[in-house]
Amino acid sequence: MRNIKLTIAYDGTDFHGFQAQPQLRTVQGTLEDALERLTGARIQVNGSGRTDAGVHAWGQIVNFHTDSRIPLEKWPIAMNVNLPNDVIVRQAEEVPPAFHARFDATGKVYRYQMDLGTYPDVFARRYAWHVPYRLNLSRMQKAAEHLVGSHDFTSFCNAATPVDDKVREIHGISFETRAHLLQITVTGSGFLWNMVRIMAGTLADVGRGRIEPEEIPEILAAKDRTKAGVTAPAHGLTLFEVIYPKV
Structure with a gap:
């Protein structure tokens, strides 16, 4: 399994915050939906932290584990094709298996x-x-x-x-x-x-x-x-x- 770290930006205006919530549009849920369309698997995304409804991000960090072989440099392009225009993947990196976007942040x-x-x-x-x-x-x-x-x-x-x-x-x-x-x-x-x-x-x-x-x-x-x-x-x-x- 690969551990992929993404740097993402989003306009929080039309989101009910970052954290996934049933029946509500959230950044985490939107990312996980895009990953499912891209890989065919439901993948949990770890965020560096929660942002409230209406809060924006330029440098939010997320990570997820996947067995997808999509080349690293293709991840931003592939994700952005599957994301709405108020969320953008700015960068992708492959990180060690133990890396966690939230717990490793200093x-x-x-x-x-x-x-x-x-x-x-x-x-x-x-x-x-x-x-x-x-x-x-x-x-x-x-x-x-x-x-x-x-x-x-x-x-x-x-x-x-x-x-x-x-x-x-x-x-x-x-x-x-x-x-x-x-x-x-x-x-x-x-x-x-x-x-x-x-x-x-x-x-x-x-x-x-x-x-x-x-x-x-x-x-x-x-x-x-x-x-x-x-x-x-x-x-x-x-x-x-x-x-x-x-x-």
Whole structure:
């Protein structure tokens, strides 16, 4: 059996998230349907992680085991012929049998995009949260500095997050503006449910003066979701890259 690793991109607008769910259109289900048409076998796909409904990906990683002899360089072409136009296989690699897209990941990079124009950009409406307030970027950067490092992020995840250990390490947060679009890139060891969206919403609240940058350590220490800011909408979030150990 071969272990194939795919790098995929998708527009999450019309998906009910990544994870397969009965009777719902999901990225995992769509990939598995394509693999079945291609190989004649029902093959389970392992994802590096779940993305919620409406969240996009540029660098989602999946792997699967197959006895198909399709040449490695043909996998992207063969898959893309069998996929809808809102999912694209960008790269295929053959990896060791034990490789697992989720369990071998050591970090992830997410990007959250805000549309700061007076009126919504019709061409960015699927990929950026329109924030019709003047945001102070300097304040947001100061607040972000307090989020970098290893912290208990209970205040920055969905209250229903089904894990006990909510300590995660954020390696860096950067900001980039292009015309009226603000892109926030967050790199970390791992992320909790809604964590990046709550971070983005909180930073937006800092930028508009609702929260002071110096309050972030207190919000972290509270371990209380109600102390942080709003949960930014899903459509502004993109899973940009999944990080694995170099071999």
